[in-house]
Amino acid sequence: MEETYTIQRLAKEFRVTSRTLRFYESKDLLHPTRVGMNRVFSHRDRGRLILILRGKRLGFSLAEIKEMLDLYELGDGGVEQLRVTLEKARRRIRELESQREDVDAAVTELQDGCRQIESLLAEKGVDARVAAE
Template sequence: MNGHERFENNNAEETFRIGQLAEEFDVTLRTLRFYEDKELLAPRRIGNTRIYSRSDRARLRIILLGKRLGFSLADVAEILALYDPESGNVRQLKVSLEKGEEQLTKLKNERERLDASIDELQKTIVSFRNMLAEAESK
């Protein structure tokens, strides 16, 4: 079996090898092992081979989305831990919404700081250009 074939378990659930998920999500094997060490992913093992379920794949999608949006791993872990399909994931959705709104506020504040820095830098560059032009004209 090569690294691109999918495992099928006894329940006919689609499973994935580490290399498949790494390729699909454009992450390194080390990244997947890191998330496993942080207990964000919990693949089965057959010998030394990690076997990821569809659930692990969905969790990885959430982890990577959280990372792109600037969430801490602790925040992502909290959201993942609240998964409860029997309740309709109400608590998970509420916490996700709360953390999402907090992160949006942080990002907007960061953008304001960046905009101010950009404005200041542009003014400084104009000043340097004027000073250089004056120095070169002498």
């Protein structure tokens, strides 16, 4: 028997509102079943939610995130379908790798900035380690 989740349990666990989960369902990102009127989320939905939230942290739109999620749903598509999916996945990978370069560049620059501030503080005789607490 698969574990299931109420809308609130999932919402609390991931610090989103139930409105958000309903919204994601309306956008076809989650597919809860129903017991009577009420939504029941599966473990699979939970996994998708994790991916959705990570996608958001990375700056992707819900539409892009849906595209990515669909990449994992390789149903019984034919060869052509598989090939299209493969190409999309490869493109995403390239985009993500370029995004990682952006991240690295930003980190490097911020670290440079930190060093400058640190030496400014040092000049003024201040210890700048993790002092500011």
